[in-house]
Structures are given as C-alpha cells and as structure tokens.
Amino acid sequence: MTRNEFLAKLSDELKKKKIADADDIVSEYEQHFAFKMADGFSEEEIAAKLGDPAALAAQFEIAGQEKKPKSSRAIAAIGLFFADLFAGMFFILLIAWEIITAAFSVCSAAVAVSLFAGISPWSLIPPMPYGCGVIFGLSLAGLAVLSAVSTIYFAAFIRQLMRSYGRFHHNTMAAASGNAILPSLSVHPRLNAKTNRRLRTVTLFSLTVFAACMVLGIIVSMIVSGALEFWHAWGWFGYPGK
Amino acid sequence: MNPQYKKGVLELCVLALLKKHDCYGYEISEYLSSRIDIADGTVYPILRKLKSEGLLTTYLQEESGGPPRKYYSLTALGRETYERDRAEYLNFARTVETLLEDDDHDKE
Known part of the structure; x- marks a missing residue:
C-alpha cells in the first residue's frame, strides 16, 4: 500500500x-x-x-468518545469580544503616548538646531548670548536623542504587547474549541543583543550630554549675565531686561 | 505475546515517557515500537484516548524549516494518574512474577 x-x-x-x-x-x-x-x-x-x-x-x-465543548466556545467568544474592546482602548492610549514621545524628540531637535543656528523662529526662543545658546543646544540635542531612543524602544514594546495579546486571543479560542494551542509569547520585546547594547550606549551617552550641558549652560549663563537669576537679567518670561 | 496484555500497559508507558519530557507523536511512536513489538500506528489512538480523558494536552511548536509539530504534554491529572497506576502496576507485576516463579519451582 x-x-x-x-x-x-x-x-x-x-x-x-x-x-x-x-x-x-x-x-x-x-x-x-x-x-x-x-x-x-x-x-x-x-x-x-x-x-x-x-x-x-x-x-x-x-x-475518541470526547465531548465537544460547543457552549464554552460561545462564552469564550463573548468574553474575548469584551477583552478585545478593553485591550483596544489600552493600545490606543499606548500609541498616543508613542506619538507624544516622538513629537517631543522632534521638538527638542528643532530647538537645538535653532540654538546652534542662532535664530529664534517666531521669537519663541528667549534671547541669550550665542555661546550659552550652543551649550543649551547641545543639551537639547542630547534630550532629542534620549527621547528618540525611548520612542524606538516603546514602539518595540507596543508591538510585542499586541502580538502577545493576539496569541492569547488565538489560544483562548483554540482551547475553547478543543484545538491545539500555541506557546504563549513574552510581553517583553526581544531585541537582539547587538541592538540592545547600542541602544544602551546611546542612552547613557545622550543622558550624560543632556545633564552635563544643562548644568554647564546654567552656570555659564549665571557668570556671563552676572546674576544668579540670569533669566531676569536677559528679560525672559516678560521680565524687563537690563 | 498476547496483544491484550500490551494494551493497558502501553498507556502507562506513554505516560512514563511524557513524564520525562514533552514529545511529538512520531517520537512517542518510535520510542515504543523500538522497545515493544506493536504496529507503529497503534500509538496515535492511545494518545487520542489519553487526551480525551484529560491526561494529556497538546500544543503546537514552530520548528525551524518545517510545519509546526504537535507536542504532547502531561496535565496535572495525567501526572497523578501516572503515579497511581505505576505503583499499582509494579505491585501487580511483582505478584504475578512470584506466582509464575512458584510454578517453576513446583515443577522442579
């Protein structure tokens, strides 16, 4: 045969x-x-x-005298429908936050570029000596990179969370209708070791640049303006300048 | 050997193998047919029976280069049943052995 x-x-x-x-x-x-x-x-x-x-x-x-779990299947489907609604709202929230971090990164970069170029688009950037502007610009560039990294990581996290939820959905239905289930997925994104290492290095570097330049910028500004509250001296926030 | 003897014991052998680690169907079939003289095909009905009794569950595992394999795994109920049946069987086998050996001695 x-x-x-x-x-x-x-x-x-x-x-x-x-x-x-x-x-x-x-x-x-x-x-x-x-x-x-x-x-x-x-x-x-x-x-x-x-x-x-x-x-x-x-x-x-x-x-094979097995009982077919027909009714539990319907119950699982109804339960999953509500779980999907709830999870859907949750995912929308997470994606909104993802957009916010991305926008924050872009804005920080834009301000940094303006400071380097010594321009103040729509007079949004308060006046300061160019040297101080460059130091603050460096600091904001660090902040832009830092938030870009967190945007990338958060995107990977949301993606993995959605995949994991999708697997849960599939397995719940499979179990209710007596089919074989797939192994569940971890909620943590698995980036490969190289990417992980790079992201960590970039994060540490940009964090250091951001913090160091921010502190340095404030100190230099105090010295240059000759006042502890240099923003008063330069007439920021509506204060009359010197 | 009388196939009726093997049948009940085969279930116990499957449980014993699965207690060690999860296996896919072919693995179990090969393991048993290399040790016990049975038709290769008879393992699959046994697996199905054990599953319908709730002693086993199955899950699919993606394999690199090939369709996903169906793995069998012991449930908590399966583990309990195995421990109980194992003790019962060993006890029974020991009794049978002594009875049969007594018979030998009588002949001598």
Missing part, C-alpha cells in the same frame, strides 16, 4: 465511523510518513508497519 492509499483508506474509515477531527488524525499519520521517509523507508514498508487502516480507525472509535 502506498502512502496516498493508506491515508485515503484511513480517512474513509474514520469518516465512515463519524470520528471527530478526522483530518487532524490523518495529518498525524502524514507526519509519521514524512519522518519515516526522511529516514529512508519505502512507502510500502511504512504502511505495513503502521498496521491496517481499518483496524486503526476502529481503535480511534474506542478512543
């Missing part, structure tokens, strides 16, 4: 006996053939060792 003859006969016998999930059973034998053929056995040999398809189907008849 060839592989196809065996599988067709088995499928026939299973269906004749009205055994549930006949396709699932047949696919198990299909895999058996695949493994054995990879080991170099002929189709006839494998079929002979498996036994008579009719006899095997009869064994499934004894084995």
